[in-house]
Amino acid sequence: MTAVAAPPEAAAPTEPPVHKPSVRKRLVPYWLLLPGILWLLVFFVLPMVYQASTSVQTGSLEEGFKVTWHFQTYWDALTEYVPQFLRSLLYAGTATVLCLLLGYPLAYLIAFKAGRWRNLLLVLVIAPFFTSFLIRTLAWKTILADGGPVVAVLGKVGFLDVTSWLGVTEGDRVLATPLAVVCGLTYNFLPFMILPLYTSLERIDTRLHEAAGDLYARPATVFRKVTFPLSMPGVVSGTLLTFIPASGDYVNAELLGSADTRMIGNVIQSQYLRILDYPTAAALSFILMAIVLIMVTIYIRRAGTEDLV
Amino acid sequence: MTDNTAGGDVRLAGISKHYGSFTAVHPLDLTIPQGSFFALLGASGCGKTTTLRMIAGLEEPSTGTVSLGDREVTHLPPYKRPVNTVFQSYALFPHLNIYENVAFGLRRRGVKSVKKQVDDMLELVQLGQFAERKPHQLSGGQQQRVAVARALINHPQVLLLDEPLGALDLKLRRQMQLELKRIQTEVGITFVHVTHDQEEAMTMADTVAVMNGGRVEQLGAPAELYENPKTTFVANFLGTSNLIEAEVLESGSDDVVVSSAGAKLRLPAGRCSTTPQAGGKLLVGVRPEKISLVHADEEDTIAAGRNKITGTIADSSFIGVSTQFVIDSPVCPELEVYVQNIERDARLTPGARVVLHWNPDHTFGLDAAQAIDAGIETVEESA
Amino acid sequence: MRTPITWLRRNLVVIAGLGTLAYLILPNVVVTVFSFNNPTGRFNYAWQEFSLDAWKDPCGVADLCGSLSLSLQIAVWATIGATVLGTAIAFAMVRYRFRGRGTVNSLIFLPMAMPEIVMAASLLALFLNMGIQLGFWTILIAHIMFCLSFVVAAVKARVLSMDPRLEEAARDLYAGPAQTFLRVTLPIAAPGIAAGALLSFALSFDDFIITNFNSGNTVTFPMFVWGSAQRGTPVQINVIGTAMFVIAVLVVLAGQTIGNRRKKAQPK
Numbered sequence: 001m002t003a004v005a006a007p008p009e010a011a012a013p014t015e016p017p018v019h020k021p022s023v024r025k026r027l028v029p030y031w032l033l034l035p036g037i038l039w040l041l042v043f044f045v046l047p048m049v050y051q052a053s054t055s056v057q058t059g060s061l062e063e064g065f066k067v068t069w070h071f072q073t074y075w076d077a078l079t080e081y082v083p084q085f086l087r088s089l090l091y092a093g094t095a096t097v098l099c100l101l102l103g104y105p106l107a108y109l110i111a112f113k114a115g116r117w118r119n120l121l122l123v124l125v126i127a128p129f130f131t132s133f134l135i136r137t138l139a140w141k142t143i144l145a146d147g148g149p150v151v152a153v154l155g156k157v158g159f160l161d162v163t164s165w166l167g168v169t170e171g172d173r174v175l176a177t178p179l180a181v182v183c184g185l186t187y188n189f190l191p192f193m194i195l196p197l198y199t200s201l202e203r204i205d206t207r208l209h210e211a212a213g214d215l216y217a218r219p220a221t222v223f224r225k226v227t228f229p230l231s232m233p234g235v236v237s238g239t240l241l242t243f244i245p246a247s248g249d250y251v252n253a254e255l256l257g258s259a260d261t262r263m264i265g266n267v268i269q270s271q272y273l274r275i276l277d278y279p280t281a282a283a284l285s286f287i288l289m290a291i292v293l294i295m296v297t298i299y300i301r302r303a304g305t306e307d308l309v
Numbered sequence: 310m311t312d313n314t315a316g317g318d319v320r321l322a323g324i325s326k327h328y329g330s331f332t333a334v335h336p337l338d339l340t341i342p343q344g345s346f347f348a349l350l351g352a353s354g355c356g357k358t359t360t361l362r363m364i365a366g367l368e369e370p371s372t373g374t375v376s377l378g379d380r381e382v383t384h385l386p387p388y389k390r391p392v393n394t395v396f397q398s399y400a401l402f403p404h405l406n407i408y409e410n411v412a413f414g415l416r417r418r419g420v421k422s423v424k425k426q427v428d429d430m431l432e433l434v435q436l437g438q439f440a441e442r443k444p445h446q447l448s449g450g451q452q453q454r455v456a457v458a459r460a461l462i463n464h465p466q467v468l469l470l471d472e473p474l475g476a477l478d479l480k481l482r483r484q485m486q487l488e489l490k491r492i493q494t495e496v497g498i499t500f501v502h503v504t505h506d507q508e509e510a511m512t513m514a515d516t517v518a519v520m521n522g523g524r525v526e527q528l529g530a531p532a533e534l535y536e537n538p539k540t541t542f543v544a545n546f547l548g549t550s551n552l553i554e555a556e557v558l559e560s561g562s563d564d565v566v567v568s569s570a571g572a573k574l575r576l577p578a579g580r581c582s583t584t585p586q587a588g589g590k591l592l593v594g595v596r597p598e599k600i601s602l603v604h605a606d607e608e609d610t611i612a613a614g615r616n617k618i619t620g621t622i623a624d625s626s627f628i629g630v631s632t633q634f635v636i637d638s639p640v641c642p643e644l645e646v647y648v649q650n651i652e653r654d655a656r657l658t659p660g661a662r663v664v665l666h667w668n669p670d671h672t673f674g675l676d677a678a679q680a681i682d683a684g685i686e687t688v689e690e691s692a
Numbered sequence: 693m694r695t696p697i698t699w700l701r702r703n704l705v706v707i708a709g710l711g712t713l714a715y716l717i718l719p720n721v722v723v724t725v726f727s728f729n730n731p732t733g734r735f736n737y738a739w740q741e742f743s744l745d746a747w748k749d750p751c752g753v754a755d756l757c758g759s760l761s762l763s764l765q766i767a768v769w770a771t772i773g774a775t776v777l778g779t780a781i782a783f784a785m786v787r788y789r790f791r792g793r794g795t796v797n798s799l800i801f802l803p804m805a806m807p808e809i810v811m812a813a814s815l816l817a818l819f820l821n822m823g824i825q826l827g828f829w830t831i832l833i834a835h836i837m838f839c840l841s842f843v844v845a846a847v848k849a850r851v852l853s854m855d856p857r858l859e860e861a862a863r864d865l866y867a868g869p870a871q872t873f874l875r876v877t878l879p880i881a882a883p884g885i886a887a888g889a890l891l892s893f894a895l896s897f898d899d900f901i902i903t904n905f906n907s908g909n910t911v912t913f914p915m916f917v918w919g920s921a922q923r924g925t926p927v928q929i930n931v932i933g934t935a936m937f938v939i940a941v942l943v944v945l946a947g948q949t950i951g952n953r954r955k956k957a958q959p960k
Contacts, residue, residue, distance in 0.1 A: 028784075028788060029784040029787075029788035029789075029790040030784075030790060032780040032781065032783055032784035032788075033780070033781055033784045033785075033790075033796060035776075035777050035780065036777035036778060036780055036781040036840060036844075037781065037796065037799065039777055039836065039837060039840065040799055040800075040803070040837065040840065041799075043815065043818070043833055043834070043836075043837040044799075044802070044803055044811065044837055045799075046818060047811070047814035047815045047817055047818040048814050050814065050817040050818045050821050051813060051814035051817040051818075053817075053821075054817045054821070102708075102711075102712045102715065103712065105704075105705050105708035105709040105711075105712060106708075106709040106710075106712040106713055106716075107709075108705055108709065109705055109706055109708075109709030109710070110709070113705065113706055113709075119948050120945075121713065123941055123944045123945060123948075124713060124716070124717060125713075125716065126940075126944070127720075127937055127940045127941045127944070128716060128717070128719070128720050128937065129894050129898065129940075130894065130897075130898075130936045130937055130939070130940035131720055131723060131933040131934070131936050131937045132897075132898055132913060132914050132917055132929075132933055132936070133898055133900070133914075134900060134914050134917040134918055134921070135723055135917055135929055135930065135933040136719040136720065136723060136933070137719075138737075138917070138921060138925060139718075139719035139720075139722040139723050139726070140719060141737050142722050142726065142737045142738070143718065143719065143722055145737060145738065187715065187716070187719065190712070190715070190716060191716070194712075240805070241804075244804075244805060244806065244807055245807060245808055247807055248807025248808055248809035248810060248901075249807075249809075249901075250809065250901075251900060251901070251918075255921060265807070265809050265901075268809055268813055269809070269904070269905075272813055272816060272905065273904070273905065278817070278820070281813060282813065282814075282817060285809060285810045285813040285814065286810075288807060288809070288810060289806060289807070289810045292805075292806070292807055292810075293805065293806075296805055365864060366863075366864075367860050367863070367864070386863065386868075387860070387863040387864045388863050388864070388865075388866045388867055388868050388871075388872075389866075392864075393864055393865065394860075394861070394864045396857050396860070396861055396864075397857070398855075398857070400855060400857035400858050400860065400861040401861075402858060402861070402862075402876060402880075403858075403880065404879045404880055413862070413865045413867075413875075414865035414866050417865060417866040417867045417871060417875075418866045459865065460864075460865075463865070463866070
């Protein structure tokens, strides 16, 4: 048996031809990307450019707007609507923290304790999506109605005294107060917190809990040192998916709040759709975008997670 | 193989593969005769899988050509080559049942009635009753047989096997080795088998090519490679070798005489992979099972003309059929000796003075200019 | 020692989790209950008496069912558009190396990292500047745009976890590029694509903010609800909300039962 490692013909050790992958093959990814990326360029990036140009225009609806590089609009918009900006960030931030506090136990319950009820619980978290969120938000008007059972109980146990003292409710009313708006925001974005939390908790090997217990960690320590750190990707994407949309929301403030709870979203919406002061509206949405992007970037850097998608 | 001109040989001429500046396979010439069971053996990252993938068409060589018989197939896509692969961890289609997995290749080639062929093939691999199951419902060994059936049903000129037994436990692996060998003899197709397991390669293949660092170190029948390794890598990678650094005293046409730490050793000139020069260095090798061991008190019972080394037992492990000793000697710090357990000498315990002796014909010589421990760590890593 | 306090401590997570669930479900319960209400005024916020009137005549309010059907149409087309474009991008990103990968990644991520109102306003700026009539098409364009990123994320996750050797095995078994894609890649990536499509459908159907900015006089279902919050809420919107909820739960549960049955066949 002689399988020969055939020595190349001694006479002609010519260089073998060098092969390169064909051009057609190298173009495949670009063809795949082209339609979708084009769509995003035309309907996401280009609009930003138009909005940027709108924000430095002056004029009126009757005479038309012209680009005059009037950057003053930014300063005017920012100073005029400081309370609304601060309120947006405060409400969105509070709602995000509440979502995390409320959502974590439920995500934990579904991931580790639900057993055969797991799928049913997941369905119950997701299914409300299919009832229009506007209808569900309107339902809070009924739940929090003046003199209704919820408000009566909250008043009896002294909860409303505390919140009144904090300045987030007024007297016997919950509706049309900051509490109602934050309650609505928390409710609306809670599933966006629970689902990423559940996904990252579910991936944790439960043997890690046993190992930590075996290594003398008490249940609270197990949570602090093992479970919570491992669920960080879920915490980060959950808080982002809650905070970002909440900061620009105007539905909850409109339906559940009052003139005193207007958020920046309400201002942008009315400037664009009612007052028709396009430059101010454009400047406001750029300022909001800048604030959110800066906060998100800092947050992601601090949390040390880059792959969220 | 006597018939080297047969139409079905796999011929690799000067093929190489670069990824950027990294060279996975250096220009390589190899002829795999039709009908043979050929193994590419090496540690992970030695280029064996890349070579296999170039034959399959899954990787285009950077240079060189691949031919099947007289037909050059270098640029043919895999779906136009009469070559099929049994993939590492099998790559069975999870969404198709066993029957459809096996029928996949036939259907793609437009074969209308596949039922008889698929049933026959499932019988061959003894999986007839599992046709309706999904791959994840089968055990590892069953999945492996499906992967073989799925490839063989196409009657390829060459069947490529990429670490086909890597995911199986030891006992199942032994069983599948024999099974694959049986199938190969039965269907008579050329098998090219990639593995890091030297025992597997030696059990199954007619010819083994040992690869290291993108090159073929040595190629030959298993016994030939084992008895006459040409490099330290092969000597260490296939089984275990005791390699002794020695100085050449005489280099005759029949015998070479060397000395190491005062011990004079003799070896046949024909078993040296280099031409020894008197006064030069040589690595002298001997396999552990060729060595006999006696207590120092009985040195005079050793027949004349045998190579002899004295030392002390550093360690011994009893493993049933044999006892493995590690001997500490001035010639070499750790010599391994395997002694069959026929009549055990109770005095051979750690600390005992012993004499090692073996037939000079069982000694081989290697070029001293290479690393003495090449191939040792890689074996442990991939084991 | 099984005092009530230790019991409470042991089950704290369960109690808190169920509390959150109640908070999540309560509005749906209210919506359902009030779909049987017979309110006296224009608004359906206070309970009066039990009635099946709204259920007997769900389309009894002008424009309600028209807006519902428009929303469904837009959701279907937006889902198809976003799924096709997003799946192609996801495949390109997982299976190929190309220049500008990082830029593409950011471009996909940004729409998800931006308050919806910013995208809504900028799209309106584009349409106004280019003099495009607001309506069905502008809504559809906007919906495809913001659903796209979510499809990419869902499909990418699935394709990433797929063994590339499966496609190699198909090519090795005489399947050309098109056959490989149709017979192996697509069926295996299907759950990811389905998840992305389902998400797109839900996001599009329920979208309000972007639609509010770019719909002109066209009324989708959420727009109808928004308008009725100002003018008066008919009981019928509760009927439709309840029906959607029930249908969704049934569809998901049916899907899972089928999935479970398949799983049971496998000994593990």
